[in-house]
Amino acid sequence: MSLRAPLLALLLLLTAPAMAAIGDPAEQLRDPAQEERARAIGRELRCMVCQNQSIEDSDADLARDLRRIVREQVAAGRSDSEVMRFLHDRYGDFVLLRPPFKLATALLWGAPVVALGGGLLLILAMRRRAAATAPPEALSAAEQARLEARLKDRPSA
Amino acid sequence: MSATGQAPIAAPRNPWRRRLLLLAPLGVAAGAGVGFLAMLRGMGTGSYNPRGVPSALIGKAPPDFALPPLEGADRPALSAADLRGAARPVLVNFFASWCMPCVIEHPQLMQLSRAGVPVFGIAYKDKPDDSQNFLRRHGNPYARLGVDQPGRVAIDWGLYGVPETYLIDKEGIIRWRWAGPLTEDTLRAELQPLLRRYA
Structure with a gap:
């Protein structure tokens, strides 16, 4: 002292x-x-x-x-x-350039999280929809044969 | 790809939902437009300031301070004690002779002073001679005058520019802070109602 x-x-x-x-x-x-x-x-x-x-x-x-x-x-x-x-x-x-987290600043700090979460949800929804409208099944062997026959019949250019 | 065995064409979705989805961006744009217009109007009347910063002192007592008087202005000095327990709400106005917006707001301060509102002035970072000349030219609305040449008391108030005006109620609590010049609109829309409420 x-x-x-x-x-x-x-x-x-x-x-x-x-x-x-x-x-x-x-x-x-x-x-x-x-x-x-x-x-x-x-x-x-x-x-x-x-x-x-x-x-x-x-x-x-x-x-x-x-x-x-x-x-x-x-x-x-x-x-x-x-x-x-x-x-x-x-x-x-x-x-404060880094403001404290409290009720008044919750939106400020939360906005990136909300944006990121929203974006992820959007991507997920789009992927699910894409999966739901998947490309049609591959042709069966018989269909493939018919297609090739048709193509063969076509007069060549 | 997984063979789900579903129909190759997606089932037609609800056409209403689709239409609403198309309208959504329009709705957002309309909302933003309304908000933007409100902002512009607010900026025009002065009730909205995009660079405005709320005062940390609202609802609190002013900081403790005691400022010397302005020599030759024939007004008593200003200290924190003068803001406690006044008979009616008082205004504390930070000004400087070098500050252009202060010239703009000066007629409003004169008007308030004539109407009997106690207006106390603090000359911020100003040479006393310059403050004197300023008041001689534009009139002196201040019932008390303090000189804050180093600007330290101003920092205790959280001041970030001149002019700034604070309303202190009868209990000695800061109720309102206006950063920037007081205009006729500010007086009518903001200050007069507050003066009535805290009278």
């Missing part, structure tokens, strides 16, 4: 230059492991302005602010899920 406060102070001191660089493209944390974690978190978060990019990929002002918040919290020793919860509390499911 007694060690924690000075350690945290040291940590904050170390990350202070990174904080100052915010707004530049070089807004990364000093500690590469922490930076990697921050990036991994950022890649899971949607940029609310551009909507189809993660905050790591986006140039939007808000995305930069959110990147900064993620890095601050990572530097302060918050866990990945704590950082995610912080943003989820404010921006809702939409901020």
